[in-house]
Amino acid sequence: MKAILSPYFDAPGPAKFLRRGRFVEHPDVAQRGNQIRVGLEMAGCEIVFASSQPELRKLIIAVHDTAYVEYLESAWSNWSKMPDASTEIFPNISPNRHIAQFNENPVALAGWYIADCAAPIGEYTWRNALLSVSAVIQGASCLRAGEFAIYALCRPSGHHACQDRAMGMCFLNNAAIAAQELHQQFAKVAILDIDMHHGNGTQQIFYQHSDFLTISIHGNPANFYPFYTGFENECGSDEGEECNLNIPLPPGTNEASYIQALEKAIDVISSFKAEALVVATGFDTFKSDPLGCFSLESTSYNEIGRKIKSLSLPTLFVQEGGYFVEALSENVRQLVAGFESV
Template sequence: MKAILSPYFDVEGPTKFLRRGRFVEHPDVAQRGNQIRLGLEEVGCEILFASSQLELRESILAVHDRGYVDYLEGAWSNWSKMPDASDEIFPNIFPNRHVAQFNHSPVALAGWYLADCAAPIGEYTWRNALLSVSTVLEAVFRIREGESAIYALCRPSGHHASQDMAMGMCFLNNAAIAAQEFRKQFTKVAILDIDMHHGNGTQQIFYHRSDVLTISIHGNPTNFYPFYTGFEHERGLGEGEAHNLNIPLPAGTGEASYLQALEKATEVISSFKADVLIVATGFDTFKSDPLGCFALESTSYNQIASKIKLLDLPTLFVQEGGYFVPALSENVKQLITGFENT
């Protein structure tokens, strides 16, 4: 399997984020990218780097709101010109969008477009997000040309980013942009999100559509991030009804229960008759992950990938979460091995 990496897969990430009312060290550290790359190399993946020369704006605007994209592009420049501006952009006011008037002040825009304090914007955030998009698009192009499977190592992740808001360390929704690009060739696209947290941004983007099936297996949001979405009754609306499936699982979920949920997900993908599969791949389901609550072992990812391979679809793995750095290389090795040896 080929692996395509963002040129910025190993850059320093944001410095802090808000967790349970306290600012703590941001978990998206540079070592994450290094360990995942190490695992990809050790398992024999051919390592390629995404180009910074791709024209990305059309593909991004096919998924994201133009005003939001314009904000992300100029956010740091406008913010840093303010007196006493912080080193990273955090919103200090969250408007009620039902009644609020749009305001072009940098402080107001931060509250309008950043949904939480886990997605701070720094000097290089836009650059890094763009190259994550470049990474998945190069993977898409290769699969459209006949590759059977590719791993896209993106940083930052994308599945929490909605059409017009950033949250949860995500700014541009890499998996959603890839799905929209796949639709240029394939009739039906399935997105299977195996990250610890509900893929709320992906759900929101495709919630009214029947050509892209979205499935997320995640921690029960009753008392877990992102709290407001990811419940079983969210099934899609209009043409999208029955084309969104959430499988929330309780804290402490181990391999056996997880694989049962995955079996349900793969049956739905088979019934949908997808032409291509995107796997939003998070390793924060690992037992020691500081942002997780499941109990998967490294070998669990071998079993997960084996079940995914049985779908027999062109498959794009898109990197999402995974924050227990010491296990990341082994986790990705198990995933690739399980997929390629099935």
């Protein structure tokens, strides 16, 4: 398998984020990117670095709102010109968009376009997000050219990014952008999200589309981030009715229960007759991940990889979560090894 890495896969991450009312050290540290790369190398992947892709902005706007993209492009520049500006942009007001008037003040824009305090914007956020998209676009191009499987190492992640809002450490929805690009060639594209957290942004982007199937296996949002989406009754609407499947699982979910949920997802993907697959790939389901609550072992990812391979679809793995624990590189290796063993 070829692994395509953003050139900034090991860039310093944000300093802080808000968790349970406290600002704490941000978990997306540079060592995390290095661990994932080690895991890919251990699995025998061919390592390639992404380069800037032509018409990249056009491809992003095919998924994201133009005004939102323009905000991300200029957010830091405008923010840093304010007196006493912080080194990272956090929203300090959350407007009711149904009644609020749009305001171009940098503080107002932060509240308008950043949904929570887990997605601070710094000086290099736009650069890093842009090259993450380059990695998935390059990966999608490889699949369109006939390659069977690609792993795209993106930092920052993307599956919480909505059409016009950043949240949960995500700014541009890498998986959604890749799926849209694959749809240029493949009539039906499935997105399988195996991150610990519900892929709310991906769901929102494709919720009314019948050519995309979105499935997310995640912690029950009744008491887990992102709290407001990811429930079983969210099935898609209009043309996308029955094209969205959420499988929320309880804290402590072990391998047997997780694989049962994955098998259900695989059956739905098969029935959908998908022609290509994007896997929003998170390892925060691991038993000791600092942001997870499941009980998967390293060897669990080998079985997950084997199950995904059983679909026999051109597959793009897109990096989402999985944070700085000693076993992260082994978890990555196990997933790739399982996929390639079938």
